[in-house]
Amino acid sequence: MALPQALENYRKQYRKIKLFQDIASVLHWDSEVMMPEEGREYRSSQIAAVAELTHEWMTDQSFLEQIQNAKTAVKELPESERALWNRELEILMEDKEKADKLPSEFVSEFAKLTNLAHAEWAEAKKEKNFKLFSKRLEELVQLSKRQADYFGYTTEPYDALLDTYEKGAKADQIQNLFSDLKKSLIPIVAKAPQFSSPFLKPVSITKQTKFCNRLPSILGLTTKESRLDISNHPFSTSLGKGDKRITTRYSETDPLSSIFGVLHETGHSLYESGLSKMPNWPNPLTEYLSLGIHESQSRLWENQVGRSLPFWEFMYPILLDDFELSETDLPFQKLYQYINSTEKSKIRVEADQVTYNLHIILRFEIERDLINGKIQVKDLPEIWNSKMKESFGMTIENDAEGVLQDIHWSMGAFGYFPTYTLGNIFSAQFFKKFTEEYPDSHNKFSAKGDFSDLLSWLRTNIHSKGKMETIENLVLGATGEPANAKYLISYLEDKVKEVSISK
Template sequence: MALPKAIEVYRQFYRRIKSFQDIASLLQWDSEVMMPKNGREYRSTQIADITQMVHDWSVSTEYKSSIANAKTEINSISSNEKQKWEREIFLVEEELEKAEKLPSDFVAELSQTTNLAHGVWAEAKKNQKFSDFAPMLEKIVELSKKQAELIGYKTEPYDVLLDGYEKGAKASEIDSLFKDLKKELVPIVESAPSFPSPFKNPVAIEKQEKLCKRLPPLLGLSYDTCRLDTSHHPFSTTLGKMDKRITTRYSESDPLSSIFGVLHETGHSLYESGLSMMEEWPSPLTEFCSLGIHESQSRLWENQVGRSRSFWEFIYPIMLSDFELSEQDLPFNDLYRSINSTQRSKIRVEADQITYNLHIILRFEIERDLINGKIKVNDLPGLWNAKVKEYLGLDVKNDAEGVLQDIHWSMGGFGYFPTYTLGNIFSSQLFSSFEKAHANYRSDFKTNGDFSALLNWLREEVHSKGRTLDVNQLIQSATLEEPNSKYLISYLKKKAQEVSNIK
């Protein structure tokens, strides 16, 4: 059915904006995967120019008029479609209101600063020297505070930045949730067993690549629509309807790191692929619901699937073949215990599924105080090291394994970290509902490497909803309960007990 003219005009504006956002994403992907080191300065200018241009279009009189005309035209839409269009226009107007509060030159400055900051951060991390990155981080913090002031807030500046990743979330509410979660996590960490790596010798990167390349299509992500590459920090991005990019990183001494990197990022891209299947694509309704929901998809495939016995019973013989190892070289029980071991690590991306949440709580507490002006940039190394000692009982030896380990602050990603633990909470709740509906899924995983039942369930309950629902509505719809952390706690306790019982 043809759309009313006013709605079609609005959609044309929106699609042009979306197209150039994807072009900027392509430039960013290239800068992490393919671009030579010395290309970063000019690349940051290119990305800033496109970001500023997109912002200008987003607040232009023509675009605002097209939205207003489309809103008027909605009344002529049939009743069964009217609700979706009302939701779409609501989302567009919400984003427009925020964008109008940010001057074009500010948007360009923030984009260029964060793109330049990546190279400074990477060099500082290489040299294990936070003081080399501190001046750039101070500039990013001040720009982030200015962003919060420009948009405006009722409670605290950090809420504005948090809202950019988890719509409607409040730092005070997350703080309360995390404090309760921390109380539950500490005794689990104390009692959970720890096992050494089962790999007696390094595993060549080319052998790891052979296994890792099998994983995306195994889970349902075809190479007709995705690429797997290598980057300094694993990530995934969407460049178009049928163009999903994922990366991982390799360590000869820790081959599990690359595997779980691929599982995690494939989860993200499976979600994006599901969104691309929505009839309305591309539109505000076909964007991801929140980063917490996005993270739930990656953590579900990484943990609930990737750390399950049934998954490894299927993949184990394939790993032995690809790594050119025997069962004596790599006993199954040793491997499975290691995969689910609780090892206190100073590095977030190497953390096990139990202690990982303590890493996130630590970062949330620090960045919230930083944006709210309670601490300064130069306080970060000492404060970071003290919290690692308090929460994990570990001593940080240098800035690279401490405050410089994550890329997020160089990207201006304040408010991003809490979504990781929210994702863990959502993933456990979602997977519990899937288990109730598909009692025989373990046999499908183990015997055939068939994960289609899970993917189809997620397509129906999560992916196909896009942003037609907010976070609470989405979780309620899929699980028949409000979001809560009891399923995460239950999952972690059961996993610790399961591994303890393995002889």
Template sequence: MALPQPIQNYRKQYRKIKLFQDISSVLHWDSEVMMPEEGREYRSSQIAAVAELTHEWMTDKSFLKQIQDAKHSIQELPEPERVLWNRELEILMEEKEKADKLPSEFVAEFAKLTNLAHAEWAEAKKEKNFKLFSNRLEELVNLSKKQADYFGYTTEPYDALLDHYEKDAKANQIQSLFSDLKKSLIPIVASAPKFENPFPKAISVEKQTKFCNRLPSILGLTSKESRLDTSNHPFSTSLGKGDKRITTRYSESDPLSSIFGVLHETGHSLYESGLSQMPDWPNPLTEYLSLGIHESQSRLWENQVGRSLPFWEFMYPILLNDFEISESELPFKRLYKYINSTEKTKIRVEADQVTYNLHIILRFEIERDLINGKIKVKDLPEIWNSKMKESFGLTIENDAEGVLQDIHWPMGAFGYFPTYTLGNIFGAQFFRKFKEEYPDSHNKFSAKGDFSDLLSWLRKNIHSKGKIVSIENLVLEATGEPANAKYLISYLEDKVKEVSILN
């Protein structure tokens, strides 16, 4: 049955907008991975132009008319189809209403500024000097506050930015959740063992790259639809159907940094790949549901899979071969203990799975106060260092290992950080349910490196849902109960016990 013409008209315009958003993703990816340094300023103008153009298309009154006509025409369709179409148009109208609140010139300014900010942040980090970036960050904070004002809020400005990443989330609710989680984490951190780096020698980037290039396809993301590159900060992005990009960074003294960067970003790309396999892609229902759900996919593959005994039983001989290390030089148990070691560290992306959430809580508290006007940009290094001392007992030696370590604020992504911990909570709960349904999955993991059952479960219960249901209903339908941090706590407690008794 052919779709009514108004629906076809609306879909055509939507897909043009989506196409140019993917073009913008190509420009962003290139600017982080391959673009010559001198191209930064002009590239920022290109990105700003595309952002302004797509925003104008989204906010155009003719597009609103197309949506309204489409909504009227779906009354002709059978009820099951009508329900889905109503949901699709509802999601789109929410996005459009949010876009309508932002002037096009603001969108262009924000896109240009964040692209310029990246290079300045990278230079400031290289020089370990926050002052080289503080003025630009001040501009980004002011623009983000203005964005919050445009969106509107009832309690605090930070809520408006948080909602951009996790719909309907509120800072006071996140604060309560994180406070309870922190209380549970403290005794786990205190009891968790620390193990020394077992690598007997530096591992070249070439050898690490060989090993890391294997990982996406082993998890289920083939080289035909993805590629792995290097960047200052690991990230993944979707450039369209069949084109997922992953980056990592390398440390010759600790190759686990690159390995877990790839595992994390592959999780993101597997989710995007699953979304693009939904019927009638692209449409508003085939977008990711929330960043918390997105992060649940990356954190699940990174931690529940990537730090598991079955995973390393399979990968260990491959690693020895690629790294050209003997078993006597790198005994399995020493490697596995180190993979699951718990140690307070200054750097978030190098943090173990137990202390990681403490890093997120620290950032959440700082950026919330920053957006709400309780602290100033110029005071960030001092505030950051003080909180690191309070939460971790660590002394920050320079800005690169402190306030400048993350890319999120240069991206203008205030409100993003809490989604990592939400993702940890969702991911642990999803994995627990998967293991209940596939109790022998660990055998396929360790014997064959076969993760197809897990990927199929995620495709069915998470990826194929897109935005069809709410966050709450997605978790409820996938696991049989509402989101609950008890599974994350249980997983971490079990992991600490496992490595503590491993001989």
């Protein structure tokens, strides 16, 4: 049965908007990976122009009329098809109503400023000097506060920004969750063993690249639909169907940094790849559900898989070969212990899985106070350093290892950080359920490097759902119970016991 013309018309316009949003993603990816330095100013204008254009299409009265006509046309469909169409149009209207609240000139200004800000952040980080970025960051904070005002909120401005990444989330609820989690983490950190690096000599970037290029395909993301590059901060992005981009960064003295960066970003791209395989892609239901769910996919592959014994039983001989090392040079036991070592770190992206959430809690507290006007941009280094001393007992030597280490604020992404810990909570719960349903999965991991059962489970229970469910219903449907942190705590406790016994 052919679709009513009103539904065809609506989807045609939606897909034009999506097409140009993907074009903007290409411009962003290129500016982070390939673009020469002097192209930044003009590129920011290009990105701003595309952002303004897609926003105008999204908020145009004619598009609203197409959506309303589509709603009427749904009534002509068989009853069995109406619920899915109604959900699709409901999701679209939520996105449209949010877009309607932002003036086009604000969208253009925000897109241009964040692109310029990235280069200034990268330079400030390179020079280890926050003052080189502080003026631009102040502009971004003020823009973000305006954005919160446009969206509206009932309790605090930060709630409006948090909602853009995790629908319905409230800062007070996050604060309570994080406070309870922190209490549970402190005794785990105290008991966790520390192991020194087994890499006694630097490992060249060439050797690391050879190994890292293997990882996406092993997990299930083929080279036909992805590529791996280098950037200042690891990220992944979808440029459209069949085109997923991953980046990492390399350290010759710490090769695990690039490896776990690739595992993390591959998890993101596997989710996007799964979404693009949904029927009738693209439509509003084939978008990712939330950043917390998105981060659950990256953190699951990075931690539950990437730090597991079966994974390294398979990958160890490959790593030795690519790094041109012998078992004597890099004993398996020392490598595995180091991979799961717990040691307080200054750098979030290099933090172990036990202390990682303490980094997120610190950032959440700072950016919440910043957006709510309780602290000022000029005071950020001092506040950051003080909190690092309080939470980690560590002294920050320079801004690059302190307040400048993350890219997110240069993107204007205030409200993003809490989703990492939400992702950790979801990922532990998802993986626990998977292992219950596939009790022999560890043997396939270690003997063959076969992760197809896990990817299939994620495709069925997470990726193929898109935005068809709420966050709460997705977690409940996948695991049989509401989201809770007990599986994350249990996982971390078990991991600490495992490596402690092997010490």
